[in-house]
Amino acid sequence: MTCAACAVSVESTLKNTPGVSDASVNYANQSASVQFNPKVVTPEGLQTALRSVGYDMVVDAEDPQQVQQEAQQKSYEALKKRTIWAALLSIPIVLIGMFFMDLVPFGNYIMMALAAPVVFGLGRTYFVNACKQARHGKANMDTLVALSTGIAFLFSAFTTIYPQFWLNRGQHPHVYFEAAAVIIAFISLGKLLEERAKSNTSSAIKKLMGLQPETVRLIDGDTERDIPIANVRVGDRLLVRPGERIPVDGTVQSGASFIDESMISGEPMPVEKTADVPVFAGTINQKGSFQFRADKVGSDTVLARIIRTVQEAQGSKAPVQRLVDKIAGIFVPVVLGIALLTFAGWLLLGGDNALTTALLTSVTVMIIACPCALGLATPTAIMVGVGKGAENNILIKDAESLELGYRVNAVVLDKTGTITEGKPVVTDLHWLVSEGEQNRLASILYALEGQSEHPLANAVTEYLKRSDVSSVAINRFESVTGHGVTAEYERETYVIGNRQLIDRQGVSLHEDVEKQVDGLYKSAKTVVFFANQRQLLAVIAIADPVKATSRQAVETLQRRGITVYMLTGDNTQTAAAVASQVGIPQYRAEVLPADKAAFVQELQAQGNVVAMVGDGINDSQALAQADVSIAMGKGSDIAMDVAKMTLITSDLTSVPKALQLSRKTVQTIRQNLFWAFIYNLIGIPIAAGVLYPAFGFLLNPMIAGAAMALSSVSVVSNSLRLRSIRF
Template sequence: MGNNQLGKHQLADEELTIPVIGMSCNKCVAKVTAGLSDVSGVVSVDVDLEAAKAKIKGQFELQVIRSVIEDLGFQVEVADDDLGKNSADKVQPASDDAPTQQEGNSDSIPFLFGITGMSCASCVSAVENSLLETPGVVSAAVNFADQTALVKTTGSIEEILEHVDAAGYGAALLQEENPDQKDELLRSEIRASLFKSMVALVVGFSLMAASMLDSLPGLEHSFFWLGTGVSILLVMWVTGGHFYRGAYRAATHRTTTMDTLITLGTGAAWFYSMVVIVLPLLLPEPSRHLFFEAALFIIGFVNLGKTMEASAKGKASAAIRKLIGLRPTTAIKIVEGVEVQVDADAIDIGDQLRIKPGEAFPVDGVVRQGQSSVDESMLTGEPLLVEKNLNDRVVSGTLNQFGSLVIEAEQVGSETALSRIIQRVREAQNSKPKIGKLTDRISSVFLPVVILLAVTTVFTWWLVGPEPKISFMIVTGMSVLIIACPCALGLAIPMSIMVGVGRAASSGILIRNGEALQAASRLTTVVLDKTGTVTTGKPQVSQFHAIDEARMLTIAHSLEVLSEHPLAGAIVKYCELNRVETRQISGFVIAPGGGVSGELEGLQIACGNIRYMRELGYQGVDLEAEGTVIHVGEGEKIIGHFVLNDSLKADSIEAVADLKRQGLKVVMLTGDSESSARAIAGQLSLDEIVAGVKPEDKLNKIRDLQARGEKVGMVGDGINDSLALTAADVGFAMGEGADIAVETADVALLGNSIKGVSSAIKVSRMTMRNIFQNLTAAFTYNILLIPIAAGILYPFTGLLVNPAMAGLAMALSSITVVSNASRLRWAKLA
């Protein structure tokens, strides 16, 4: 993979982040950390398993670092570009604004798999490790709540399926554009769990009722009870066979899962009961109790909990299914003047499509005929209709309202905006915030600790328990095994992330990943660009002054027609209204955040703000006005100026007020003059304004705020903001901005309104609060109930937890976490 380019560059007090491929567990992290720490000159090493990277600080040769990592059995992923160029996405200086996740090989393809057999958080680690060990897999994210795995690979699907199967789980490729497929799998899971639950509970309650009514024969009727035991075993297998198969798979792979606990608990209950029936003389008479109904209740209640979990999960993933359902399956294609209905997947770039009123756009395209109003609320969250005329762009999934349109397809299939949005939401839902690493570490040791506690409980009752000791040992040991709930711990984070990200997406807010969501929840300062962010981005010339009007307009038009800046567009429009001629210029230069310049008839000509014109040597550039002033220069003198004004967006004042109500400091950065900036700032009640800044000045301001301890969110909509967006703790990009800004940002706002910033921060804070509530509930549940199940209250109250009630409590703990996460679906963001 081009590792030869990780050359012999000597670095002085350098800090680099290097992608390390092949790590699958915390042992790998320890191995890499220890190996790199022994390298001469290395001061510190920080290895991140989830991001698959190593952050190294010190003085060292990169060739040595690469050799050490490869000798340890891992790979260093570096492009063929020379390292000295510091390729941003391969090997780069580690800083606060460095990417937090490995983006993966550009040739990799994302696939979504449905995973079966996962019962707890331990299963997630096992599946992820098996996927990451598959040749060609660049990244893998397993979502326990959604029972899916998002895998980016350059290899074959068959190898992925084989590796998952070898790990003891099942995998099936899901068709991203077919929400009905996953819905049917979910409905099938709910029906199966409900059936198994009802059978186990009905048989269990029947057995308990018959026992309470003394309608069952005594234990001396061994043949009756032997037949009953075999029948109960059959019911246990029919209703809980998936638990036993899962426990067997885990055992063959030398690991433990929730299935292990259920198998041990219910198996102990059945086996002890059979000993009572077959070999009663081995036990003292007071200990001869049957626990058949306890085993059935455990299976029934856990299955009932799984049923309710699956139902809640289905509702939680409604956002992604709604997005997938926006794309129509068919379209009307115009072929040589004839309209033909075709499958949406058969549309090619350049095809002409007829979109009738009430129909959704199947692809991204450009209007070639007709005019209409389009409802884009399903993507942007904004209910206003958008007028579409000739040459206007339309987006897949949006709804044509009134007029009939003919569009030309520009982006089709996975390249459409809707497909990219779906992919981004899916990746975000399958990602984890940094706090997820803590729960992963806890989950990895949780089950073995529970089994150890159960053994300790049994041993303690054997040592100090009252008679009949063995009955107390069986009851408390079973209860500890069953009541311990790794499910709640495993669901605590992914359920909240899935619902929170989906809720944001339904409001036109695309959050990149769990780390961005967590970072957004901690912001203290929001920095706003002015043009196109708090203002409409559609400035107009309000006044101008010229020594020679025709000459000035000709020069201004000749320069600005070559620029794509909103101010340039306004000046060009004004000049064209005055029917000026355009001249061919040479040496055209764009100075981002400053202006444009070139040569005409051997003379330097320029258009720009005060700072830029002074840099070019023009004198007498001192005009201040209530607006943005663009000066026009020729030769060595200023020959005139334009004053442009850009109005605030309708919701900017309310949005800034909402940010301040959330306790955030709001700062505005702009390349405009001080007077122009203050005119806008006065309406918005901002905490701070910085005017006359270049793009690099925005970057420095972000870093200055961070140096003061602020957690900074940067909001922008253009190429000039991309550096600041990257440097900020969280970058917010307006959806209608330049593509580079949207791709750079941690949060994309499809609605093109800074109200989305406030909403994104709200949903992030709500989601993180929800995660902490879930984790608190899961940990509190286990910390309190495991000792109670072990019988700690018995000496004081005579209370023991019945194993059947332990099964019910286990199910309720998961239901509590799922239900709490589901509340985010109705969160008010506006």
């Protein structure tokens, strides 16, 4: 399907097929959902019905998505070649027709020879599709292209072969080969740009599916064996080794480890998993090994539900070109009707030159109604808008986000990686010993954390590394599950971990230290304690810092009347602290991916146009559900694939810039469509001869061709004005 009108044609054809009770066609992901009676019609019957109107569908394929993608890629490559050749052949035609008509011998014949393969060879698909549409009483952009180029070429060919027909009637034999060829080249370019924008619609689904391993390690009694993931059954006992992905949802039976669940919670800190704790498909095991019981498999896992939601929401929206195709569907019969009325009117009332005038005026109507400007109106604005966005670190996937962005009145921000940096760092290190002791103890601390598997240990070692702290050799290192680590150095025991660990060591906190720790907790920081057997040595605070520009971005959005919300899988205390720092009064904490998507849906139900900004796999459902989806460039591939906009920078101030760019681009598209039609609204009546009774003026077809060209120039020039936007 090459345009939104194609989706309408496919849907109409399917619905009118005997045995089909309902059909819904998804233009964005090139799919259809069909309810049919298999006793009346088979999938092959549906395929035959679609082929009769110039389309096709994948039937009985092992990997239908792969077959569809290969067909789309093949079609794109063919269109690309046709566009390039059409442009190359059109250039000499334009040069001869505009500048060397009187200098080149047999110029008309040369132009005809060059234009014929462009119009009827490279542009053949427009004529084939137009004929198939016509057989079913339908019309789209292909119809308009085929009519205008076909009539212009045939008229010019007649004039070239039989110029005396016009000379005998006192008319100059004008030809319009350049117009016919250039129309094919420009319209093909527009379709190529649109196809490129849609080319990656299914890559997000493929990457999500890739999060599941193909095989799993099954524990069968005393033996272990690898089996395909499709063979896993509820209740199976599975083994997960370090670095592997969890294959299905389940519950830990034995062993322990830390698991990166950022795809589910969005939080960067891996979660400790011990006996009876749930695990989820697609999450990544870190250093430990464990066995777990499969509780949910196949389509019941959290990952499968994310895939299903993204698949349904991603393709449920239509691009801005739908409006153009709808107008074209009405515009074609109107122009045809006007041309026929013009021919009939002049044939009856034209006097001595009735036939000549009738033919010239009707052809002039068809030429001035050329859809070139209409075909350029959207793609040129999008091209310039996308280029301007790229200059400002905003990558735009397609026209849909540009169409809706200016209407956004609610922005939902993920916390981790969007508002915050997304990486835990040490914010405070308070030593409770003399300066002379600090260097020696820092080396011991570095050694302890260097051997720890806890994710927060990396933040401490990175912090100490920047201070050129060297490590020491420690003895009897032991990890205390859920609390921290202990080790010996020079016959003294040292511990680093949470409050429970140092309490077990019998180390107490002075009153002033207690106040200091309480202040850190209220700032939503994780506190780690370093102590020996006798006293507390240091207090370390770790947090995910808020980006420097986050507050500015939120304030800019709020000044424009946009309500800003924050969602996070983190705890309420942390969420409240971050929301307060950036000035967001509306926030929700401890939300899962499905909760984020539901919240977006809730805002939409209230009549809001919602933009979702996120960076993780856990945001993909909400991104797919949102009207405008924006991914942070340093986030996950899945988030960037689902989102219609990606911010190359992690700077949140690019969000208001993106919405402003949307508003300017939509304004330009509307202006382009206005200019594309104003020539027709003014030019078609003049071409038909309405001024002749009062002023004796008939529009020359050559002037009509110039007006057509001027409309295209106006559209392109207006689009180029987007380059001057100042954010």
